[in-house]
Amino acid sequence: MAAVRRSTRAAARPGPPPPPPRSSGAPVTRPTSRDVAQAAGVSQATVSLVLGDKWRGRVSARTAELVRTTATELGYRPNLAARNLRLGSTRTALLVVPALTNEFFARVYTGAARVAALHGFGVVLYLSPDGTGPARDPFASARAALDGVIASSMAADALDAIGGPELPLVMLDSDPDGGGASAFVNLALTDGMDAVAAHLLALGHRRFLHLASAVDSWTFDVRATALARALPPGTGLRTVRSALDVGAATATMEAALADPAHRPTAVVCDDDILAVGACKAARRLGLRIPADLSVTGFDDMALATAVEPELTTVRIPAERVGEQGMDALLTVLDGRTWTAPPLPLELVVRGSTAPPAAR
Template sequence: MKQPSAPQEHRSTPRRPTGRDVAQLAGVSQATVSLVFSGSEAGHRVSETTRQRVLDAARGLGYRPQAAGRQLRLGRSGMALLAVPNLQGPFFGRVLAGVHEEAARHGLAVVVSSGWNAATLAEAATTSRFDGLLICSPDDGQLGALPPGTPAVFLDADPATAGGAPTVELDLAGGMRAVVAHLVGLGHRRIGRLRSSHAAYTFRVRQAAFEQAARGLEVLELGVRLNNGAAAARLAGLELLDRPDRPRAVVCDDDVVASGLYQAAAELGLRIPADVSVVGIDNVAVAGLLTPPLTTLDLPGERLGRAGIAALAGLLHGEPVREVEPLTTSLVVRSSTVAVC
């Protein structure tokens, strides 16, 4: 005889946290929670301390505001576009990390794009897909006039081509002075340079700053196409280090180029730093993994991303454009540089 089946245990679906739950945990009214998540200037009527308390409570509960309804009310998508020249560039990973961290505080989601040009940027600006644009380290060929009124912020870019949009720059001149001063302090007077041949504002600034800092020194210089990565840098490094008057120190335009120079030195039987000191730029993860670890100029990519998205959020809230001071850079001294014997 068929046995009666056991009654199935009833499993209730966990209730989704609401704004009322957030208000109770944060010790505020539901109206205050609504203001914090309004995505408009209304959110600025709440003190920063209270706002942070509400955000912490929401994060702890896993609360997410109903984005679709809010976007319909505000006429926004809640999304920003981060345009970088090369998704494979490790420095842009640092920028993206900072962008994502700060975007969450402003209720924005971020989409990343590379290989864009003026036409695709203009198209992105005129559709409803993105509320604003973050344009980072653009190539000369990627720039063009944006439609009037486009909320946009430029990172590591030429203010003269930003059309009055906010720009966040890096103190590359101060950084290059620190790089050259470090090598001069170690007794180096003949310095090699593997510079980027990429047509972009950021690399022109680096080159001009290096030339000014290295006045009075003997400089041996070769260009490298950064998009060809460490392989191109290896070939340039072989050419530079195989000279009879090879330099005892080399400044590379980024850490990936420095890794290519490490390969060239090894092939030529040269030791770093005993035979050649090496300095990079960016301070990405590879810098600390090389043998020996690379002395490099730290470009604060995370801070650049955070400052950029904060400026963009201000634009979206109708705040006046404020000038942002260039972000400080710092030399990270590791084991790839040594005094001349």
């Protein structure tokens, strides 16, 4: 009841006092948690509970909101260094991705950072182009600088330089049976590729080319296996591999489509970037999309609607991947077990697919 009476009195107050005026010669004093407690009419312990996000079940939601509002109005900022020493925690997560030049991973970061901010965490990026990490650890000691790591399976090779077995690790889009991680956040990849195959088969396609990523990663292995299983007997499937680059994909596809006698009617790509390369190659060879060749992508990046015709592709909720990655890490740090079904994918049908031309 005492806490309720304090919060009621505080709610009736006209507001926290304004910060003292600055003088040219006097040093500026930062507001402290004691100042917040006094202005809000609560104890310093209550301020610590609220700003440390440990108030649930101990402080009312109304009091918690009052403390947060008062802290904001006073311009209070916690002393992170002191708090980290006290708690043995930096409240920092490392996100390991191949590169932010790929829109997908930029969206993953956006989702992870959004959830992290709600819990007073920061997210630091560790870019690992082509799955190979930088030459040295970005921290003097990663184990001392981090609370945990979230990593894409495409950047898994970089993990050897970071932390150790005691550092919580959440793997994104990675083999859940591979072990070595505290939690996994995965996608319904097989369902996505099944949807692509069903769509093309329903249009009447029977000769397929799989433009596969040359990156050695579990996620692309799953896509290849799913496509092969989804195509019934009597259909033809050929696979060629390319780096995840429009230029490389264009060159690969020009070679693959050069012989008219062995051309597919549909190209299934592991990624929208590869699909754009496939479209460029087709045009260079005088092929019309989709009249002469249907093309599908995977990811549904902005690139998918920047080309003409727009790409039929599988939409991956990239921001949700980042959000769940951070949720999983927070769950592990709280001593609980993370469980969640694979995130669903959606086939988005656009103008790059149509029934095959009669031959």
